[in-house]
Amino acid sequence: MDRFAALSARLRPVDGVRLWANAPMAPFTTIGTGGKAKLLVTVGSAEALAAVLAAVQEAGVDWFGLGAGSNLLVSDRGYEGVVIKLDESFHYVEGLPAAPIEPSPDCRPVTLTVGAAAFLARLAAVVAEAGLSGMEHACGIPGSVGGAVAMNAGAYGWCMRDILTGIQIVTAEGVRWVSPDGLEWGYRFCGLPERSVVTAVRITLMPADCKAVMECQRGYLRQRREKQPRSVRTFGSAFKNPPGNHAGRLVETAGLKGVRKGGAEISSVHGNFLVNLGDATTADVLTLMALMRQGVERVSGILLEPEVKLLGAEFPWDPQADRPGERPAGDG
Numbered sequence: 204m205d206r207f208a209a210l211s212a213r214l215r216p217v218d219g220v221r222l223w224a225n226a227p228m229a230p231f232t233t234i235g236t237g238g239k240a241k242l243l244v245t246v247g248s249a250e251a252l253a254a255v256l257a258a259v260q261e262a263g264v265d266w267f268g269l270g271a272g273s274n275l276l277v278s279d280r281g282y283e284g285v286v287i288k289l290d291e292s293f294h295y296v297e298g299l300p301a302a303p304i305e306p307s308p309d310c311r312p313v314t315l316t317v318g319a320a321a322f323l324a325r326l327a328a329v330v331a332e333a334g335l336s337g338m339e340h341a342c343g344i345p346g347s348v349g350g351a352v353a354m355n356a357g358a359y360g361w362c363m364r365d366i367l368t369g370i371q372i373v374t375a376e377g378v379r380w381v382s383p384d385g386l387e388w389g390y391r392f393c394g395l396p397e398r399s400v401v402t403a404v405r406i407t408l409m410p411a412d413c414k415a416v417m418e419c420q421r422g423y424l425r426q427r428r429e430k431q432p433r434s435v436r437t438f439g440s441a442f443k444n445p446p447g448n449h450a451g452r453l454v455e456t457a458g459l460k461g462v463r464k465g466g467a468e469i470s471s472v473h474g475n476f477l478v479n480l481g482d483a484t485t486a487d488v489l490t491l492m493a494l495m496r497q498g499v500e501r502v503s504g505i506l507l508e509p510e511v512k513l514l515g516a517e518f519p520w521d522p523q524a525d526r527p528g529e530r531p532a533g534d535g
């Protein structure tokens with residue numbers, strides 16, 4: 204019995220665990236490329252997750268915590284490890300007021316507890332309808348709440364850290380809540396404890412005029428519709444914005460918008476978005492990323508740092524060349 208078969212045999216009886224051997228990963232990513240994972244494990248409770256993490260680590264097998272796959276590129280060769288995903292049990296919001304609270308100078312903030320598999324953009328819409336302000340900028344970010352914590356997702360000067368007041372994490376040792384104050388945060392970076400998965404968060408929002416919050420969201424969505432390609436398979440920004448600049452603008456200045464490789468394209472709408480035209484491979488996407496990076500360095504002297512996360516693959520350049528991210532002036 205190989206170690207994945209042995210691991211599967213150990214995990215199969217665990218309550219709340221479902222297994223999928225040789226699972227195709229492309230459907231689990233928004234770009235829609237990549238090969239298979241040796242084992243996909245979905246978990247239905249924090250306790251089941253802790254048991255899975257303990258078993259996987261004991262087996263000495265690599266693992267990866269998957270969210271909504273909206274910032275992820277999986278190798279065409281697939282992943283020789285276990286992909287762990289929270290199931291629909293982690294789609295919940297607790298603490299929403301039954302009706303919008305009348306905003307007043309002395310009204311108090313509202314704290315919600317949200318499952319980590321909930322979709323960030325949907326959560327932003329739900330809290331807006333409930334008359335809570337603080338997540339307007341998150342509308343249009345297509346990841347999960349857990350992924351938004353791990354990436355410290357953000358837009359228009361706002362980031363996930365701004366609303367977090369608690370993070371539930373699970374490791375092989377068990378379940379615990381940590382304070383966001385005790386973690387290191389940066390631009391698209393969160394220093395989560397080693398080998399942990401986020402399973403829930405507490406977010407604190409302020410009662411506000413419901414219509415104003417929704418109007419504000421509509422404004423941000425309009426901006427996205429104007430500046431970003433629509434109804435395409437993409438993982439959003441390929442590179443982080445360098446301080447005081449925009450990766451998309453730099454790629455445009457390098458004359459690379461619209462360039463294609465195989466089934467992938469550097470969007471002609473937004474220079475930092477890569478699009479799967481239908482039959483792209485991860486290799487096509489990585490080739491374009493290398494071209495963007497080289498082109499921008501040649502024309503502007505700036506070395507772009509990737510934002511997208513890789514699974515089972517490597518960037519086609521020396522990783523030592525990547526500089527740690529700093530918070531930029533730009534957004535998205």
Ligand SMILES: Cc1cc2nc3c(=O)[nH]c(=O)nc-3n(C[C@H](O)[C@H](O)[C@H](O)COP(=O)(O)OP(=O)(O)OC[C@H]3O[C@@H](n4cnc5c(N)ncnc54)[C@H](O)[C@@H]3O)c2cc1C
Nearest residue numbers: 270271272273274346347349350351353356357401438439
């Ligand atoms: C059209 C489009 C627009 C976008 N716009 C924005 C934007 O404006 N701002 C922005 O910041 N991002 C943007 N993104 C990128 C993406 O949506 C965010 O990075 C998002 O937070 C990723 O969440 P996810 O659940 O999809 O994570 P995944 O892509 O599944 O994973 C990303 C990383 O998070 C980790 N992770 C996921 N879930 C967990 C968890 N529960 N616990 C611990 N680690 C976890 C993974 O291990 C991985 O390292 C955009 C993407 C698209 C496709």
